[in-house]
Structures are given as structure tokens and as C-alpha cells.
Amino acid sequence: MAGVKIQKLCKTFWINGQEINALSDINLTIEDGTFVTLVGKSGSGKTTLLKLICGLEKSTRGNISFPPPDKSINCQPERVSIVFQEPRLMPWLTVEQNMAFPLIKEKNRERVAKTVNHYLDLLSLMEFKDAYPAQISGGMAQRTALGRTLCYDPDVILMDEPLGALDAFTRKKLQADLINIFLLQKKTIVFVTHDVDEAVLLGQRVVIFEAGKIVEHMPVNLGYPRNPLSRNFLNVKKKILSLIVGENFN
Structure with a gap:
């Protein structure tokens, strides 16, 4: 198994002669066997990052590597798989x-x-x-x-809003299934969502994106399963919303 190490990653698109910086100077380490959720507004770069990790897109600058947990082993590209919304x-x-x-x-x-x-x-x-x-x-x-x-x-599972199109009841069931699979197998999972509740419910760490940059890494020090109505859960959610929306929710 392996984690993901991202260093000084940039991705630029050209649209009608205009340069668009989809990602700017991304530095992110995802440890082996951890569940990390990426959250932010539409167009903030979350899906672009997944595409770069799995090789569907090429970076403009920077490096992505898959270091094994045993540092004595030479770093080799590991198997990566992606689950889309459809x-x-x-x-x-x-x-x-x-x-x-x-x-x-x-x-x-x-x-x-x-x-x-x-x-x-x-x-x-x-x-x-x-x-x-x-x-x-x-x-x-x-x-x-x-x-x-x-x-x-795969050693690394990427998930791009895989539950976004489902009804609330089915979504809740699949969230529970996903947590169960993670606890059983300890795969490295990187999960993109627009839903802050889902990000806190699933992730051991929430990475917050804004305009192609990472603005914060928020640890979620809560065990599974999590109660979305608990004080600790709501406190983490409020902090994330404050960073995304720019308002104080306390």
C-alpha cells in the first residue's frame, strides 16, 4: 500500500487565449491508509487534483509520488483507481x-x-x-x-462526488458502507464532495480548497461512526463553513 505526496503542483488551462490557473502551488501529503476528504466551492480545483493523481491529466509543474509506508523501499508508482459521480x-x-x-x-x-x-x-x-x-x-x-x-x-482510491446524485436515504447507507470498507481494509481514500456534513462524516482530515489553492487542513478527531448532531461534529463543521463562506458561524 502507499500514500500520496504532492509537491508544488500547478495546473494551467488555456481557454480562448486566456490562462486559467486551476491549481496553484499545491502541497499535500496523504498518509498511507488514511481517509481524506476534499471540500470547497465548484471550480476550486478538487476534481482537477484527482485527475492529476490518477493520470487523466498532466500537471503544468510539480510532482506527485506514491511513497510506501516502509521508507526503506524505493518509491514506485502504485495502482490508483477512481470512482466517478456516475x-x-x-x-x-x-x-x-x-x-x-x-x-x-x-x-x-x-x-x-x-x-x-x-x-x-x-x-x-x-x-x-x-x-x-x-x-x-x-x-x-x-x-x-x-x-x-x-x-x-488499488492502493489509492479516488472518489469524485460518488454519492452526489443519490437520494438522502441511499446516500446515508452508502456512507456507512464506505466507512465500513475503510475500517476493514485501511485503503488510502481521497474523497471529493461539496457537502460539508459528508466531508466531516467520512474524513479523518478535511482539506479545504478555494480558487485552486489549499486554504486549510482540518483534522477530524472523532471516532466512527459519527453523530452529525454532536457538539464536536458541529464545531468542526462550523469551522469549515467559516473558511469556505467567509462568515463566522459560532
């Missing part, structure tokens, strides 16, 4: 086949079946393993997308 399932494949797709080159089919069945069970999808994406709900589709990522067994 499930992006292949409609001609069943739930089970979609989840197994990252393992298509694995010759040991018994191992593949064991891995897929494990996550079908963990994500409460076993009953729907033979269903096609058009036959399942949005929540089930997003669980299938998460299961596909977990079957790939």
Missing part, C-alpha cells in the same frame, strides 16, 4: 461481470470468483449479481462501481 458501468455486462472486469487478465478464475463474491456480499449485491445496469437502482449501480474498484485492489 457509475459508468458497461450496460451489456451484469453486475457480477462489471465487478469482475478489472480481473479479466487473471488466469486463476477461482480466485476471481472468490474476490467478486466477497465484494458482492460486502456490498449487499449478491441477490442482484445477474442483473444488468438498466435493471438496478442508482444506489446499486454506484455500489457496483465501488465493488469494481475494490476488486481491482
Whole structure:
């Protein structure tokens, strides 16, 4: 497993001859086996950062590395996977086949079946393993997308507002599922959201973005599961809102 180390990262776009600084001088270390949430207004650079980490975009300047927890090991790029807001399932494949797709080159089919069945069970999808994406709900589709990522067994999981399009009840269930998976596997997770409650509910640390820059790192020293109505939870939420909105919520 590995964490993520980002140093002096910049990303510039050119639109109609105008230079747009999507990210400016980002320095961020995400320790191995930690859950970090990124929060901020739309256009603040959160999704751009995820795309740079997983290689979908190239940085203008700066460096991204994946240092292993054992510092004696040479630093090598590790496997990174991203879960988008849309499930992006292949409609001609069943739930089970979609989840197994990252393992298509694995010759040991018994191992593949064991891995897929494990996550079908963990994500409460076993009953729907033979269903096609058009036959399942949005929540089930997003669980299938998460299961596909977990079957790939990446060292770093990036999540770009994966629960944003779901109804409140399904979202709450998947938040609980995600926390459970994190506690069981201790994967390194970087989770983008616009929802401050969600950021505090999930993250061990909340990184606040504004106009392409990091303005604050907010530790969340609360155990799981968290009560959104507790005084400690609300205090962290107020501090984050104050930084994003620029008003005092005390």
C-alpha cells in the first residue's frame, strides 16, 4: 500500500487565449491508509487534483509520488483507481461481470470468483449479481462501481462526488458502507464532495480548497461512526463553513 505526496503542483488551462490557473502551488501529503476528504466551492480545483493523481491529466509543474509506508523501499508508482459521480458501468455486462472486469487478465478464475463474491456480499449485491445496469437502482449501480474498484485492489482510491446524485436515504447507507470498507481494509481514500456534513462524516482530515489553492487542513478527531448532531461534529463543521463562506458561524 502507499500514500500520496504532492509537491508544488500547478495546473494551467488555456481557454480562448486566456490562462486559467486551476491549481496553484499545491502541497499535500496523504498518509498511507488514511481517509481524506476534499471540500470547497465548484471550480476550486478538487476534481482537477484527482485527475492529476490518477493520470487523466498532466500537471503544468510539480510532482506527485506514491511513497510506501516502509521508507526503506524505493518509491514506485502504485495502482490508483477512481470512482466517478456516475457509475459508468458497461450496460451489456451484469453486475457480477462489471465487478469482475478489472480481473479479466487473471488466469486463476477461482480466485476471481472468490474476490467478486466477497465484494458482492460486502456490498449487499449478491441477490442482484445477474442483473444488468438498466435493471438496478442508482444506489446499486454506484455500489457496483465501488465493488469494481475494490476488486481491482488499488492502493489509492479516488472518489469524485460518488454519492452526489443519490437520494438522502441511499446516500446515508452508502456512507456507512464506505466507512465500513475503510475500517476493514485501511485503503488510502481521497474523497471529493461539496457537502460539508459528508466531508466531516467520512474524513479523518478535511482539506479545504478555494480558487485552486489549499486554504486549510482540518483534522477530524472523532471516532466512527459519527453523530452529525454532536457538539464536536458541529464545531468542526462550523469551522469549515467559516473558511469556505467567509462568515463566522459560532
